[in-house]
Amino acid sequence: MELTDKNYYDKASSLEYLSVSLFKEFMKCEAAAYAELKGEWLPERDETPLLVGNYIHSYFESPEAHEAFLDCKDAKGVSNRDKMLNKRIKKEKVLKKDFKVADTLIERMAADNNFMQLYGSGDKEVIVTGEINGIKWKGKIDSLRLDLGKFFDIKTNKDLHGKNWVFKDGQNLPTTFVEAYGYHLQMALYRELIFQQFGVSCEPVIFGVSKQDPPELMTIHFETEEMQDLLYDGLATIQEYQEHIKAVIDGEEEPRGCGMCDYCRSKSSFANNIYGALDIPLR
Numbered sequence: 001m002e003l004t005d006k007n008y009y010d011k012a013s014s015l016e017y018l019s020v021s022l023f024k025e026f027m028k029c030e031a032a033a034y035a036e037l038k039g040e041w042l043p044e045r046d047e048t049p050l051l052v053g054n055y056i057h058s059y060f061e062s063p064e065a066h067e068a069f070l071d072c073k074d075a076k077g078v079s080n081r082d083k084m085l086n087k088r089i090k091k092e093k094v095l096k097k098d099f100k101v102a103d104t105l106i107e108r109m110a111a112d113n114n115f116m117q118l119y120g121s122g123d124k125e126v127i128v129t130g131e132i133n134g135i136k137w138k139g140k141i142d143s144l145r146l147d148l149g150k151f152f153d154i155k156t157n158k159d160l161h162g163k164n165w166v167f168k169d170g171q172n173l174p175t176t177f178v179e180a181y182g183y184h185l186q187m188a189l190y191r192e193l194i195f196q197q198f199g200v201s202c203e204p205v206i207f208g209v210s211k212q213d214p215p216e217l218m219t220i221h222f223e224t225e226e227m228q229d230l231l232y233d234g235l236a237t238i239q240e241y242q243e244h245i246k247a248v249i250d251g252e253e254e255p256r257g258c259g260m261c262d263y264c265r266s267k268s269s270f271a272n273n274i275y276g277a278l279d280i281p282l283r
Contacts, residue, residue, distance in 0.1 A: 003017070118150070122144050184234040207220075
């Protein structure tokens with residue numbers, strides 16, 4: 001299956017190719033991710049964060065891409081442009097707070113010459129595919145500069161300096177938002193896919209933007225040995241779990257439930273959810 005902008009997010013492509021977003025969902029709960037992929041479970045999610053992300057990305061992709069995003073309609077015929085409006089204010093069109101913040105971030109980023117020279121002049125939303133140990137993967141690069149040997153990704157966060165936590169070596173440890181949200185895994189995969197597709201070794205750069213007032217702009221690199229180790233750890237995580245996840249998707253292995261998410265709670269009963277008083281799993 002050849003991927004295009006039109007079919008990249010189709011269900012059929014997700015059955016053939018793994019992606020970072022799908023991988024993360026399976027890492028959270030295999031049962032929920034599998035049920036959603038098969039159309040058997042439709043979780044209730046706040047779509048605002050996704051819309052805000054696409055709003056910002058499409059702006060820096062091109063004016064045409066931005067307008068296409070705004071005009072895009074869902075299955076109910078509601079456009080993204082309408083979803084951005086505050087429905088509580090009837091007399092005039094006023095953006096929701098999240099999109100007012102997004103406009104502030106866009107204004108700050110667009111005024112940064114370094115960002116515009118590096119990110120702005122790259123090839124946008126480049127689809128890359130490849131294989132990791134025989135399993136197909138796909139990705140979309142925000143901005144690719146093969147001439148510089150770099151690729152760029154925009155990440156927004158409430159506070160770039162906020163303390164996040166990861167479970168390592170049997171304990172919860174503080175870390176940055178980059179590791180906590182698995183962005184190192186994404187960057188490691190994209191670097192490998194770019195090399196497979198173009199034969200060029202590219203290093204990832206994240207342009208981090210905080211949602212504070214005023215927003216903080218930060219260039220995040222992976223140039224040191226410690227940062228390179230973080231990328232290798234991300235790729236190692238993919239290699240460790242991808243075979244089982246693909247087998248679940250293909251119906252060759254049973255998905256395991258986490259026992260705590262919305263989907264697992266919806267499937268729980270007094271007959272199938274039994275624990276000793278001190279054996280109840282904790283979050």
